[in-house]
Amino acid sequence: MQKLNQDKGRAWGRQALLLLALGCFGISQGALAAKLYRYTNGEGVQELNTYLPPEYSQNGYEIVNERGDVLRTVPPALSEEATEALRAERMEKDRQQQWDRELLRRYSSVRDIEAAKKRKLAQVQNSILIIKSNMTNIKGQLAEQHARAAESERQGKDVPKPILQKIDGLERELQSAEEQLAEREQQFSDTEEKYDRDRDRFATIRPDRQ
Numbered sequence: 784m785q786k787l788n789q790d791k792g793r794a795w796g797r798q799a800l801l802l803l804a805l806g807c808f809g810i811s812q813g814a815l816a817a818k819l820y821r822y823t824n825g826e827g828v829q830e831l832n833t834y835l836p837p838e839y840s841q842n843g844y845e846i847v848n849e850r851g852d853v854l855r856t857v858p859p860a861l862s863e864e865a866t867e868a869l870r871a872e873r874m875e876k877d878r879q880q881q882w883d884r885e886l887l888r889r890y891s892s893v894r895d896i897e898a899a900k901k902r903k904l905a906q907v908q909n910s911i912l913i914i915k916s917n918m919t920n921i922k923g924q925l926a927e928q929h930a931r932a933a934e935s936e937r938q939g940k941d942v943p944k945p946i947l948q949k950i951d952g953l954e955r956e957l958q959s960a961e962e963q964l965a966e967r968e969q970q971f972s973d974t975e976e977k978y979d980r981d982r983d984r985f986a987t988i989r990p991d992r993q
Contacts, residue, residue, distance in 0.1 A: 900978035
């Protein structure tokens with residue numbers, strides 16, 4: 784602790800002497816502002832110098848005049864984590880602003896959003912009904928082919944190849960229809976959530992347009 788205090792005392796002494804010497808030489812304040820730096824060295828001691836050591840530039844520093852007045856303060860460089868967090872924050876802000884502009888461009892009131900939601904959900908629901916109807920038809924055909932296959936087996940015969948091929952094709956069609964149905968049902972849910980978010984956000988930025 785005593786050594787640190789001594790170091791600090793010597794550092795402040797050097798700063799005072801430097802400022803005094805610069806003042807005696809009559810160097811203009813404008814010239815000094817570009818050359819005089821105050822920074823903290825690796826031992827935590829503040830230094831005043833006419834140049835800035837590169838190894839300390841990332842820790843922040845001050846540019847001062849011959850009287851010690853601060854002309855400019857350069858903050859410490861951000862860590863990688865802080866830089867990434869700041870970048871993410873700016874991206875989110877940009878995304879929010881773009882969303883707001885799009886909402887104001889497309890809609891004039893909350894009622895407009897509710898109407899658009901109703902229309903879109905009706906379209907998706909119609910697709911769901913069509914897929915379900917197709918699935919019912921496929922299941923009916925499958926039941927018919929399975930009945931034919933069972934009849935052949937009851938007669939002690941091999942199931943005809945065309946019937947087996949038909950069953951295989953129908954089962955693949957049914958699987959595809961089931962996947963389409965799941966996609967449309969997810970689309971319905973996603974669409975509902977999207978329009979609800981749009982409605983809530985629009986109500987926030989334009990509470991006068993309900």
